[in-house]
Amino acid sequence: MEPLQSLRGTVDLLPAQTPFWQRVEAVAREQFRRAGIAEIRTPLLEVTELFARGIGEGTDVVGKEMYTFLDRGERSCTLRPEGTASVVRAAIQHGLLSQGPQRLWYGGPMFRYERPQAGRQRQFHQIGLEFLGFADPRSDAEAIAIAWDLLAELGLGGLALELNSLGSTDDRLRYRSELVAWLEGHRQRLDPDSQQRLSTNPLRILDSKNPETQALLAGAPTLAAALAPESLERFEQVQQALTRLEIPYVINPRLVRGLDYYGHTAFEITSSQLGAQATVCGGGRYDGLVGQLGGPATAAVGWALGMERLVLLAQAAVDPAALQAAAPDLYVISRGAEAEALALPLARRARALGLAVELDLTAAAFGKQFKRADRCGARWAAVIGEAEASEAVVVLKDLRDPQGADLRLSPEALLVRLLA
RNA sequence: GCGGGCGUCGCCAAGAGGUUAAGGCAGUGGCUUGUGGCGCCACUAUUCGGGGGUUCGAGUCCCCUCGCUCGCCCCA
Numbered sequence: 001m002e003p004l005q006s007l008r009g010t011v012d013l014l015p016a017q018t019p020f021w022q023r024v025e026a027v028a029r030e031q032f033r034r035a036g037i038a039e040i041r042t043p044l045l046e047v048t049e050l051f052a053r054g055i056g057e058g059t060d061v062v063g064k065e066m067y068t069f070l071d072r073g074e075r076s077c078t079l080r081p082e083g084t085a086s087v088v089r090a091a092i093q094h095g096l097l098s099q100g101p102q103r104l105w106y107g108g109p110m111f112r113y114e115r116p117q118a119g120r121q122r123q124f125h126q127i128g129l130e131f132l133g134f135a136d137p138r139s140d141a142e143a144i145a146i147a148w149d150l151l152a153e154l155g156l157g158g159l160a161l162e163l164n165s166l167g168s169t170d171d172r173l174r175y176r177s178e179l180v181a182w183l184e185g186h187r188q189r190l191d192p193d194s195q196q197r198l199s200t201n202p203l204r205i206l207d208s209k210n211p212e213t214q215a216l217l218a219g220a221p222t223l224a225a226a227l228a229p230e231s232l233e234r235f236e237q238v239q240q241a242l243t244r245l246e247i248p249y250v251i252n253p254r255l256v257r258g259l260d261y262y263g264h265t266a267f268e269i270t271s272s273q274l275g276a277q278a279t280v281c282g283g284g285r286y287d288g289l290v291g292q293l294g295g296p297a298t299a300a301v302g303w304a305l306g307m308e309r310l311v312l313l314a315q316a317a318v319d320p321a322a323l324q325a326a327a328p329d330l331y332v333i334s335r336g337a338e339a340e341a342l343a344l345p346l347a348r349r350a351r352a353l354g355l356a357v358e359l360d361l362t363a364a365a366f367g368k369q370f371k372r373a374d375r376c377g378a379r380w381a382a383v384i385g386e387a388e389a390s391e392a393v394v395v396l397k398d399l400r401d402p403q404g405a406d407l408r409l410s411p412e413a414l415l416v417r418l419l420a
Numbered sequence: 421g422c423g424g425g426c427g428u429c430g431c432c433a434a435g436a437g438g439u440u441a442a443g444g445c446a447g448u449g450g451c452u453u454g455u456g457g458c459g460c461c462a463c464u465a466u467u468c469g470g471g472g473g474u475u476c477g478a479g480u481c482c483c484c485u486c487g488c489u490c491g492c493c494c495c496a
Contacts, residue, residue, distance in 0.1 A: 005487080060494050064421085082496085110496085115421080118490065126496060193493070209492080258495060268496090275490080282496055306496030335453070368449095370456035385454055399456075406455090 009114070009122025020311050024154065025107070028127050028305075031150045035142075037103040037129065042086035044109065048076040054085035054293055056260025058200050065112040079111035082259070083128045084286070084302055085293070091132055092295035101133030107307075118312075119277035125307035129283075132290065135299035137234055140265045140285060141241030143301050147269060147281045148247050154310070155317045158272040159280065161247060164255035165235035166203075166263050167227040169288060175226035176202055182220050189216050206254045217254075224253055231264065238265055261286040265301065273316065274309055281305045327377030328358040330418060331399075333369040338389035346382065346394065346411050353415060374399060382414060 006012060013021060032039070048068050055062050067079040080086055083106050096102050107127040114120060129146060131139050144161065151159055166172055180202050187195060191210040198205065206223070208214065227235070242249055249267075257266045266284035274280070283303025290298035330350055334343035340363065347359040358376055360369045366385070373381045383395040383406075394414050396407045409417065 008487085065494075112495080114494065115492090116489085117492095120495075124496070128496090204494090276492085277495070279496055304496055309496065333455085363453095365450095365453045366455050367452055368456095370454095372456085374456045381456080383455070387454085395455090397455080402456080 007122070009116040011121060011123075017311070020314050021307070024307065024310050024314055025127075027153050028105075028107070028150055031146060031153065032105045032129075035103070035146050037105045037146075040087055040090060040104045040106050041108070042080075042083070042090050042106065044080055044111075045077050046080055046086055046089070048078040050085050050089055050293070051078055051081060054088065054261060054289060055082065059258060059260055061112060061259065065114055067111045067113060081112045082110055083108075083126055083304060084130060084259075084261070084289070087128075087130045088132070088290055088293055088295070088300075092290065092293060097133060097290070097296055097298055101131070104130045104132065106130075117277060118275045119306065119309040121308060126304040127307060128302060128304035130300065130302035132300045133298050134301060135287070137237035137265075138241050140238045140301050141245060141247075143283065143303060144242065144267060145245050145247060147283070147303055147305065150305070151269065151280065151310075154314055156271070156280075156310075156313045157317070159269055160272075161242075161249040161267060161269050162252040162255050163239070163242075163249045163265070163267045164252050165224075165227060165231060165238075166256070166266050166284070167223065167231040169263060171223075171227050171231050172203070172263065175221070175223050178221045178226060179203070179205075186216055189213075203256045204258065206256050222253055234264060257282070257284055261289040261292070263287060267303070271309070271313055273313060277306075277309060279306070280309050280313065326356060327379070328356040329378065330355055330357045330380045330382055331373035331376060331378035332357060332359045332382045332384070333366065333373060334360065334384040335363060335366060335369070336386045336389060339384040339386060342389055342392070342394075342411070343382075343384050346384075346414075349411070350415055350418065353419060355418060380418060 051066065052062055061081050066081050069077060071077050087104055087106055091097055091102060109123050109125050111123055113122055116122060129143055131143055180198060183198055191213050194205045194208050194213050206217065255266055255268060262284040264285040268279045269281040270278040271280050281303055285301045287299045290300060332343045332347050334340045343359060347357045350357045358378065360372060378399060381397040381399055383397060388394055393408050394411055396409055396414050398404045
C-alpha cells in the first residue's frame, strides 16, 4: 500500500519544532495581556458570502485561493482565508459593539490555495489583532506598537516598518480613475499582469515587482497627491504618534493592501531575512468593513502576523538550547513483577506533587534502563529491583554525581527528599 | 496557473554505466537480566520517489509521472 502523505501545502509540526511555536505564542499572549486585549475564537468554517462581501469579490484571495465547497445541506462553505471578516461577523452577531469599543486578538490556521513557497503554506497560521470602535489616529499607532514590541520581545532583528495612507473611499475612487486614465495611455508599456489588473484591481499595479512597470509608474499620478486634506492630516497624526513612540518607519507610497476593506493607514513589517515572502505582519485601518457586513458604522484598525514566517525568524534568533523540552526530574527504573507494580504508582504520586517523571516501561536489563535514564537528562533515578520490592524501599541515585552514595528510602521519604 | 533546482535507509550522506548499493547519527539486541554516560560486536535499503525506454549491463543516460523546494503571481 502507498504510504499516505499530508496534503500539499500542509505540514506536520514535529516535537523538534513545537517549542518555537509555543515560544512565539507565549510572547504574543503576554503582549496582549499587558495591553488589555481579549482573545476571541471563531470557527474555521464560515459561509462563503462572508469572505466574498468582506474581503472583496475582485481580490485574488476570494477569486482563486479559497477552499470552498458545498456541505451536505448545499450551503457554500469556505475555510477561512483570513481572520478579520470572522471577528467582525462575530462582533456584530453577538452585539459586542453595543458594549463599547473592543480590543480583540485571535490566532489559528487559515487556508489559501496557493503554490507553497518559503514562508507560505496552504494551511498557514496567523495571530491577529482587531481594534473595533477606535477612530483616533493614536489607535493606529498603538496597534502598530503592539506588533512592533511583540517582534522585539522575540529578539528579531532586521525588521522594517513601512507605512502608507490609502485615504478615504472617496480619495481612492478619485485616484483610481486618475490612475487608470493615465495608465491606459501607456498600456503597451505595462507588463501583462498589470494590464490585467488595470480592469480588476488597478491600485495593485503600484506594487508590481516588474522593473519596467515601476519605471513607468515614476511618472504616474501618485496616491498621496490624491488624498483629501483631512486624510493627509490624519496620516500626519499617525506618523507623529509613531515618532513619539520612537518606532522607526519609512513611508512607502506604493504600499497597497490586497484586501478591499483597507483604507487610510496601511502598513507592513518586513524582514530582510525571509526571501520572497518578506512580510511578517500586515494590516491597516478598515473603517468600512463592519458596516459592509451589516453592522453599525464602526471605525476599526488591525493587523495579522504570519506565524510560519515568525517562527522562521525566531528559529534563527532564539537559542534552541533554551527551548528544549525540560528533562524529567526523576526517571523510574524497575525490573521484576513486584518492582514494576511499585514503580507505576510511585511515578504517579511524584507527578501529583509536581515533579516531571518518566517511567521506564520496557522491563529491559538494568543497564539498558540506566542508559536511557542518562540519555533523557533526568536528574534523579529511582531504582526498584526485586530486593527493594521485597522491602518496599526505593534506591535513589543522583545521576549527576556518579560517585555519590545511593540512598535506600521508603517511597514517602524519597518524595520528600526530591521536593526538598 | 507559469518558470528554475532537487529526489539513494527515520536523519545526514558516498556513489559520475560494470560483480553482493560506502560511511556517520539515531534505533534495536548483545558483551553486562542489579547499575548509566565510554568502548566493542551484531542487526537495520533484494534497492536507489514511481513507471517506461536505451544498453550485454542503470541509482548512474533518455522520456513520462509524482513529490519536495525556490521564484513569479499573491499575501501574513
